[in-house]
Every structure is written in structure tokens, then in C-alpha cells.
Amino acid sequence: MMDTAKLNESNLVSEKIVKQAAPAAAGKAKWRLFLSLIRNTKPSIPLLTIAVIMSMASTLVGLVIPLFTKNLVDGFSLNNLSWSQIGGIGGIFIVQTIASGLSIYMLNRIGQKIVAALRDRLWRKLLVLPVSYYDNHRTGETISRMTNDTGVVKSLIAEHTTGFFTGVVSIIGSIIVLFYMDWKMTAVMLGVIPVAALFLVPLGRQMFKISKGLQEETASFTTVLTQVLSEIRLVKSSNAEAREYGSGNERIKSLFRFGLKEAKVQAMIAPLMFFVIMMLLVVIVGYGGMRVSSGALSAGELVAFILYLIQIVMPMSQITTFFTQFQKTIGATERIIEILDYEEEDHVTGKPVDRADLPITVNHLSFGYGADGDKVLSNLSFRAEPDSVTAIVGPSGGGKTTLFSLLERYYKPTSGTITFGSDSIDSFSLPSWRSLFGYVSQESPLIAGSIRVNMCYGLEREVSSEELLKAAKMAYADLFISELPEGYETEVGERGVKLSGGQRQRIAIARALLRDPKILMLDEATSSLDSKSEVVVQEALKNLMAGRTTLVIAHRLSTVVDADQILFVEKGTITGSGTHFELLESHELYREFATQQLRLNNAGANETALLS
Structure with a gap:
């Protein structure tokens, strides 16, 4: 069970983020959202402060270097050259290198910690989101939020933020020094920059649009990969390789097209930047040479001008990249907040379940998926007594599995109530309520891992070897497990693909036995098995059902003829209830179902027993 304090803290943090992010959601001050x-x-404020200060110091030291160079050039001669000058310049370079390296490391450390904290919060949030979220969102898109979008946030902090601040300091500092040295040459030099901006700014906007489209297309491609690879057996059994190749190939081509667009813009930006630099150099060298020849400017000052020019032009590309990355980060932030903003299951409030021997009562229950969805269940009412078997039968699509989902509180009813004893099931804490249930479905989901891991899945207590063996015996799973080379340590593969359907079903039953549920739900637990496996699983289910309140969904009526009550559900409505023999007498469609199944099975002896 997830730690309640952590969940509570996650709830408060998420609420705080949502409240702070409300103006951004309305399109105001999106940077506040970030x-x-x-x-x-x-994040560590002291570490961040030190990193920024060291980065700024490194930049400021870099602003001093052209002045040293100016003095060195103006007074250059072998006689005047001293070891102290060389040592001073060398020392400045060493200090700048160390400060820059430490700053980069600290900012990367901060960025990695931030992305780790974001992923931790997202992972905790994803585990407490309701099933309805996963009904409406593709798995691949959710994975992309967890990996790609958090990576974008980290990239901005660790790689681009320091470049932005140091770039601003470098440009402002260089311009101040240049105006101090020679304001006329500085004015001439700066006159070229607005001309370059006319070309570079539109290209920067175009690059942002391309980057955003590339992000979205990458998320779509991740979705396709996740969907296809997770169901690769379905793909192969359906001969759908060509179809899925076509679908994936379209995504790959789309990514290629975005890549080409990006390459075209970059192909224009790089030459333009080179052109601007060369144009500035020509202006400075030409105009500066005239001023040197007239004596208005020294040769050292001209060299310093060229060095400061580099310190102005180079940060401009960093600043442009920062704003492009910032826009991408805002988009990623909005998608992350969308998940954190989603209403989650309440694992904290509610009282514990103190008694399990109480009846489950469904009162006028109705439910439909989505606000405007058609009703799946309509005005259902029944009562399941403790230590009894209630079977739910009827045509496919009648809402039987949805009823189980409502009992486990995966969804909230549109109207009506479900009570346990005299209390609504919503009054109990969610972990306490779900701990009552054991669920065995037709699919018998297993996780990648050993048989032991799957049998003990979800249990916080240590399970002894004796308990494990006893559960396996009661589930009729001990024989096939003992025949496996590694026994209980045998890996089952992704979703249990290395085991047969009957073997997976028996492990699921053993898992339910170890969980010791008070309420058992069986959803078509034997419908996909062959007759031999079904006999074994049925015996295991009898062991599992003993002494528990049991609800069974079944198409094979032979498996539920001994149920204490049978509910016949058609199109979300109960049209008949009673024992098997009562329904044979009173419910025409049930009698038709029973007759058809017995004819198909050619079970003459059973037909006599069932219909007599």
C-alpha cells in the first residue's frame, strides 16, 4: 500500500501547483507556470546561487581579457614582455575555466535533481489517477510526458539557462566597455545588428514552430511504438505487420519532414550568422584601421574591439536558443501540469472497514461512460448476502464487467448507491475497501517477473515458502510449477506469455488465495480454457470461493447452476433474478440460453439434470 503521508503531500503539492498555475491557464504570464x-x-537555492555567481564571475573575467590583450599589443616588445604578464593572463584563463566547469556541473546537478523530483511526482500521481484517465489517454502519450517533457525542462535549466544569463552579462558588459573605449566605432558596429535581426528573428520563430511540431510528432510516434510492441502477438497472429509498418513508417516520414524543415532553417541561420560576423569584422577592421592610422585609436584597442565583438555575437545565438527552448519548455510544462491537475483517487479520507461479514446492496444503480455517454447500467438493484454466491449472466455488452468496476470504485455511479451493510462504500477509505476484494478475470494479468513475484504481488507482508506451497496446492498450480526447471523462480515473461492460459489462471487464483479476500469477483474466469484446464481451474475456484462472498460473471451456465442467486442482465438492466431452476421456469431468455448451451455441449446427462 502506498504511503499515506506521501500521497497526502502529493495531493497538497498538486493543489498548490494548480492554484499557482491558474493565471497561466488563462493565457497570462505562462512563465509563472514554469x-x-x-x-x-x-531545488537547492544555495547551490543554484553559487552556480549562477560562478558563471557570472567567469563571464566577467572574460570581459577583462580583451583589456589585457589591448595593453599587451600596445606595449608589445620582447624587452617589455614579463613573466608576470604571461602568468597573469594564464591565471585568468585557469580561473575562468575552473569557474565555468564548476558552474556547468552544479547547474547540471540541479537540473538532474529537478527532473528526478518531477518524475517522482508524476509517477506518484500516475499511480493514483482513476481508471477513467487511462480510458481517455494513450499509454504512449503518458510515457512521453514522463520522459520527453521532463527532459525538456531539464535541458532548459542545465544547458540553456546559464548561457542566457552569461550571454546577457557578456553583451551588456562588452557594449559598456566598447562605448567607454570609442563610442563612434561602437555606434557603427551596433548599427549592423538590427539589419541582421530582420532576418534572424523570423527564422527563430519558424524554428520554434518546427520544434513544437517535432515534439508532438515524437510523442505520437512513441504512442504507436508502445501500442504495437505491447501487443506484438496480436499483430503477428492477425498478419498485421504490413499495416503496422505502414502506420509507423508514416510517423517516421513525418519526423523526417520535420527534420528537413529544421535543417533548412538551420542552413539559413548559420550562414546568416557567419555573414553578420564577417560584416562586423569588415566594418571594424576597415573603419578601425582608418582610426588607427589617424591616431584616434591604438592597435591594441582595435584588437580589443574585435575580441569584444566575438563576446557580443556568440552569446546572441545562445540567447536565441534559450528562448526557443523556453517556448518548448512552456509547452512541456503545460502538459505536465495537465496530469498533475487531473482529479485523482482519494486514498486518504474515509474510515477503515471493520467488518467483512456484511451484505452488499445495490440500489437503483445507473452508470454511463463520460458526461454525455449512453447508459451502460440502468436502475440496477440487488443484494448479495455474505458467504453466498451471486452469479451475473446475460448477453455480451450488458454491463456486467462495468458493475464489477463500480464495486471496486474505479468509477463513480451516475445515480444510485452501493452500500456495504448500512454504509455507502464511498464512506470507506479506498485502500481499506479494495483490500476486501480478490479479482480473477478471464485475462489473468501477470507482470514480468518470477512466479513467486506474481503470486505475492501487492502483499506488504513476507510470504513464507509454506504459505506459497499451500496456496499453489489449493489453486492446483503446484504440480506444473514443480515441473518447471526453476520452480517458483521461473520467469513468466511479459504479461505471462511463457505460460499457458490455464497456468496463468491458476497463478491468479493462488495470488487471490494469498491475498485472502473477503469478497471474491470472478469475471469469465474459465471461458478461455480448454475442457481439461477448465475442470482443474473449477476445482481451484471452489477452494477459493469457500467462506467468501462471491460474485461471478459467466457465459457458461453450467459453472453457476449452484449459485445462491442468478441475476440475468440485458442492456444494463436486471430482467430476472432467482435460482437456476426458478429462472428456467420464469425467464424465457435464460431458458433459451440454457437450452442452447446444453445442445452445443451435447451433454445429454447434464441436460436431464439441469432441465429436470
Whole structure:
């Protein structure tokens, strides 16, 4: 069970983010959305401050170097050259290198901690989101939020933020020094920059649009990969390789087209930047040479001008990249907040279940998927007594599995109530309520891992070898497990693909036995098995059902003829209830179902027993 304190803290943090992000959601001050998200990861302010200061110091030291060069050039001669000058310049370079390296490391450390905190919060949130979220969102898109979008946030902090601040300091500092040295040459030099901006700014906007489209297309491609590879057996059994190749190939081509667009813009930006630099150099060298020849400017000052020019032009590309990356980060932040904003299951409030021997009562229950969805269940009412078997039968699509989902509180009813004893099931804490249930479905989901891991899945207590063996015996799973080379340590493969359907079903039953549920739900637990496996699984289910309140969904009526009550559900409505023999007498469609199944099975002896 997830730690309640952590969940509570996650809820409060998420609520805080949502409140802070409300103006951004309305399209105002989107940068606040990003800052609020970062603040809630609690980055190390002292470490961040030191990193920024060291980065700034490195930049400021870099501004001094052209002045040293100016003095060195103006007074250059072998006689005047001293070891102290060489040592001073060398020392400055060493200090700058160390400060820059430490700053980069610290900012990367902060970025990695922030992305780790974001992923931790997202992972905790994803585990407490309701099933309805996963009904409406593709798995691949959710994975992309967890990996790609958090990576974009990290990239901005670790790689681009320091370049932005140091770039601004470098440009402002260089311009101040240049105006001090020679304001006329500085004015001439700066006159070229607006001309370059006319070309570079539109290209920067175009690059942002391309980057955003590339992000979205990458998320779509991740979705396709996840969907296809997770169901690769279905793909192969359906001979759908060509179809899925076509679908994936379209995504690959789309990514290629975005890549080409990006390459075209970059192909224009790089030459333009080179052109601007060369144009500035020509202006400075030409105009500066005239001023040197007239004596208005020294040769050292001209060299310093060229060095400061580099310190102005180079940071411009960093600043442009920062704003492009910032826009991408805002988009990623909005998608992350969308998940954190989603209403989650309440694992904290509610009282514990103190008694399990109480009846489950369904009162006028109705439910439909989505606000405007058609009703799947309509006005259902029944009562399941403790230590009894209630079977739910009827045509496919009648809402039987949805009823189980409502009992486990995966969804909230549109109307009506479900009570346990005299209390609504919503009054119990969610972990306490779900701990009552054991669920065995037709699919018998297993996780990648050993048989032991799957049998003990979800249990917080240590399970002894004796308990494991006893559960396996009661589930009729001990024989086939003992025949496996590694026994209980045998790996079952992804979703249990290395085991047969009957073997997976028996492990699921053993898992339910170890869980010791008070309420058991069986959803078509034997419908996909062959007759031999079904006999074994049925015996295992009898062991599992003993002494428990049991609800069974079944198409094979032969498996539920001994149920204490049978509910016949058609199109979300109960049209008949009673024992097997009562329904044979009173419910025409049930009698038709029973007759058809017995004819198909050619079970003459059973037909006599069932219909007599």
C-alpha cells in the first residue's frame, strides 16, 4: 500500500501547483507556470546561487581579457614582455575555466535533481489517477510526458539557462566597455545588428514552430511504438505487420519532414550568422584601421574591439536558443501540469472497514461512460448476502464487467448507491475497501517477473515458502510449477506469455488465495480454457470461493447452476433474478440460453439434470 503521508503531500503539492498555475491557464504570464513547477521541486537555492555567481564571475573575467590583450599589443616588445604578464593572463584563463566547469556541473546537478523530483511526482500521481484517465489517454502519450517533457525542462535549466544569463552579462558588459573605449566605432558596429535581426528573428520563430511540431510528432510516434510492441502477438497472429509498418513508417516520414524543415532553417541561420560576423569584422577592421592610422585609436584597442565583438555575437545565438527552448519548455510544462491537475483517487479520507461479514446492496444503480455517454447500467438493484454466491449472466455488452468496476470504485455511479451493510462504500477509505476484494478475470494479468513475484504481488507482508506451497496446492498450480526447471523462480515473461492460459489462471487464483479476500469477483474466469484446464481451474475456484462472498460473471451456465442467486442482465438492466431452476421456469431468455448451451455441449446427462 502506498504511503499515506506521501500521497497526502502529493495531493497538497498538486493543489498548490494548480492554484499557482491558474493565471497561466488563462493565457497570462505562462512563465509563472514554469517557475511554480520548478519551485515545487524544491531545488537547492544555495547551490543554484553559487552556480549562477560562478558563471557570472567567469563571464566577467572574460570581459577583462580583451583589456589585457589591448595593453599587451600596445606595449608589445620582447624587452617589455614579463613573466608576470604571461602568468597573469594564464591565471585568468585557469580561473575562468575552473569557474565555468564548476558552474556547468552544479547547474547540471540541479537540473538532474529537478527532473528526478518531477518524475517522482508524476509517477506518484500516475499511480493514483482513476481508471477513467487511462480510458481517455494513450499509454504512449503518458510515457512521453514522463520522459520527453521532463527532459525538456531539464535541458532548459542545465544547458540553456546559464548561457542566457552569461550571454546577457557578456553583451551588456562588452557594449559598456566598447562605448567607454570609442563610442563612434561602437555606434557603427551596433548599427549592423538590427539589419541582421530582420532576418534572424523570423527564422527563430519558424524554428520554434518546427520544434513544437517535432515534439508532438515524437510523442505520437512513441504512442504507436508502445501500442504495437505491447501487443506484438496480436499483430503477428492477425498478419498485421504490413499495416503496422505502414502506420509507423508514416510517423517516421513525418519526423523526417520535420527534420528537413529544421535543417533548412538551420542552413539559413548559420550562414546568416557567419555573414553578420564577417560584416562586423569588415566594418571594424576597415573603419578601425582608418582610426588607427589617424591616431584616434591604438592597435591594441582595435584588437580589443574585435575580441569584444566575438563576446557580443556568440552569446546572441545562445540567447536565441534559450528562448526557443523556453517556448518548448512552456509547452512541456503545460502538459505536465495537465496530469498533475487531473482529479485523482482519494486514498486518504474515509474510515477503515471493520467488518467483512456484511451484505452488499445495490440500489437503483445507473452508470454511463463520460458526461454525455449512453447508459451502460440502468436502475440496477440487488443484494448479495455474505458467504453466498451471486452469479451475473446475460448477453455480451450488458454491463456486467462495468458493475464489477463500480464495486471496486474505479468509477463513480451516475445515480444510485452501493452500500456495504448500512454504509455507502464511498464512506470507506479506498485502500481499506479494495483490500476486501480478490479479482480473477478471464485475462489473468501477470507482470514480468518470477512466479513467486506474481503470486505475492501487492502483499506488504513476507510470504513464507509454506504459505506459497499451500496456496499453489489449493489453486492446483503446484504440480506444473514443480515441473518447471526453476520452480517458483521461473520467469513468466511479459504479461505471462511463457505460460499457458490455464497456468496463468491458476497463478491468479493462488495470488487471490494469498491475498485472502473477503469478497471474491470472478469475471469469465474459465471461458478461455480448454475442457481439461477448465475442470482443474473449477476445482481451484471452489477452494477459493469457500467462506467468501462471491460474485461471478459467466457465459457458461453450467459453472453457476449452484449459485445462491442468478441475476440475468440485458442492456444494463436486471430482467430476472432467482435460482437456476426458478429462472428456467420464469425467464424465457435464460431458458433459451440454457437450452442452447446444453445442445452445443451435447451433454445429454447434464441436460436431464439441469432441465429436470
